[in-house]
Every structure is written in structure tokens, then in C-alpha cells.
Amino acid sequence: MAVSFDLFGTLVSVDRPDSPADAVATELASRGVDVPAEFVADYREIQIDAPEGAEVPLPAHVAAALRSRGVSPTDNVVRRAVVAAFDPAVETRPGAVDAVAAAAEHGAVGVLSNCSVPELVPRALLRSDIDRSAFDVIVSSAGCGWRKPDPRAFESFASRLGVDVGSVIHVGDDPDTDAGIEAVGGTAILLDEHSLADVPALLDEVA
Structure with missing residues (x-):
């Protein structure tokens, strides 16, 4: 048995730019880029034709948008x-620390997060109240190449732990993405139905 946690909206809350495109443009300009x-x-349009379920890292998307206008930093x-545009203030959600600690009593624990921004997942964890060493593996969609609910995201997580994906219990806040674990035989604990405070008891029941 292994437990994976979604990060944003599940374990932590972060402040997000009101306009990501403008925030990225500001940071590019501050680094001497002649922003078109x-x-x-262009930022709001698809720039890279990726397979269904694949994650396009945001720097690749931004670079493609710039190249389409003849700018190549x-x-x-x-x-x-x-x-820099997504450098967050982080708030640990109530119950997160106890939920992770409870999961560790049952086996391996990790994070599986949809996130296209490099460094954001580990940075958010470092700024949270959760001890990063509590996690055996930290997987982002930018790192593994697939976004939940694509089965390959959950399979990548399981592979890195050396466990069968059907033995994974995934805790998340978004039924549209986090419930995808059920398609590969795993178990979802969804925070639209439960709170993080419920997770320790729910894990005891499943185990």
C-alpha cells in the first residue's frame, strides 16, 4: 500500500497571479526580453501540440509563444x-500535517501534483509546515510528463515507489483529476466528500 497526496488545494493553498500571462511578461521584461x-x-493559446493527457512544461509553452513572434531568449x-512569476506564498491546510503522518504509518507516501511550473512543487513544500522528508517521492506532471487523470500519471508515481498502481490510495480535492486513480484500480479519497481530518480514520479503514 502507498498513499499519494495532491498538493495544491489539498495539502497547501498558494496565492496565484491574477493574470499569469501578465506576471510572466513582467518577469521576462525584467530580464531584458523584448516581450511582443x-x-x-499568445500565452492563452495552445502553442505545442502535445498528446492527450501530456503535460507541457510552462517554460516550453512560453518559449514557443515568444518564438512565434520572432523572439528567442x-x-x-x-x-x-x-x-519567478509563480513564486508563491504558501499556507498549509488544516489537517495536512496529521494526514501525511497517518499515511506514513501505512507505507510509502508521496506527492502527485498537476503542475507545469518547474520548482514550484518542491518550493511550496519547503514553505509549508509539512516536513518534506515525510515523502518518499515527489512527482509533478511537469516531471513525469502526464497530468492527472491520465493513468500514466498514477502509473509513474507507483513505478517510482516500486509498487503496483492498484495498491495506491490517492488523496485529492478535485474529482475531475484525482479520481482518475480509480481507473487503474487504486482508491481515491476526495476532499469534496471528506476533510483532511477524516483521512487518518479513512486510511485505517482501507488498510
Whole structure:
């Protein structure tokens, strides 16, 4: 048995830019990039034709939007701008620390988060009240290449722990994404039906 936790909206809450496109544009300009006037509109359009369920890392999306207008900053500049645009204030959600501790009593524990921004998942965890060493693996969609509910996201998580995906219990707040674990034989604990305070008892029941 292993337990995976969604991160944003489940274990932590973070402040998000009101306009991600404008926030990225500001950070690009501060690094000397001549941001095209059309960038905000281009940001909101698909720039990379990826397979269904695949994650496109946000720096790749931003770089493609810039290239479409003849602007080609280095990959490092684009990555730093994206990371800075999403640098978050983090609030640990009530019950998160106890839920993770309870999960650790039953087996391996990890994070499986839909997140296209590099460094955001580990950075958010470091700024939370949760001890990062409590997790045996931390998997983001940008890192594994697939977004929940795609089965390959859950399979990647299980593979990194060396467990069968059907033995994974996934805790998350979004039925549209986090319930995807059930399609591969695992168990979902959804926070639209329960609270984090319920998780320890629910894990005892499943185990």
C-alpha cells in the first residue's frame, strides 16, 4: 500500500497571479526580453501540440509563444522568468500535517501534483509546515510528463515507489483529476466528500 497526496488545494493553498500571462511578461521584461505586444493573447493559446493527457512544461509553452513572434531568449532566461512569476506564498491546510503522518504509518507516501511550473512543487513544500522528508517521492506532471487523470500519471508515481498502481490510495480535492486513480484500480479519497481530518480514520479503514 502507498498513499499519494495532491498538493495544491489539498495539502497547501498558494496565492496565484491574477493574470499569469501578465506576471510572466513582467518577469521576462525584467530580464531584458523584448516581450511582443501579442504575448498575453499568445500565452492563452495552445502553442505545442502535445498528446492527450501530456503535460507541457510552462517554460516550453512560453518559449514557443515568444518564438512565434520572432523572439528567442535563452531557455534559462525563460525558465527563471516563469519560476519567478509563480513564486508563491504558501499556507498549509488544516489537517495536512496529521494526514501525511497517518499515511506514513501505512507505507510509502508521496506527492502527485498537476503542475507545469518547474520548482514550484518542491518550493511550496519547503514553505509549508509539512516536513518534506515525510515523502518518499515527489512527482509533478511537469516531471513525469502526464497530468492527472491520465493513468500514466498514477502509473509513474507507483513505478517510482516500486509498487503496483492498484495498491495506491490517492488523496485529492478535485474529482475531475484525482479520481482518475480509480481507473487503474487504486482508491481515491476526495476532499469534496471528506476533510483532511477524516483521512487518518479513512486510511485505517482501507488498510
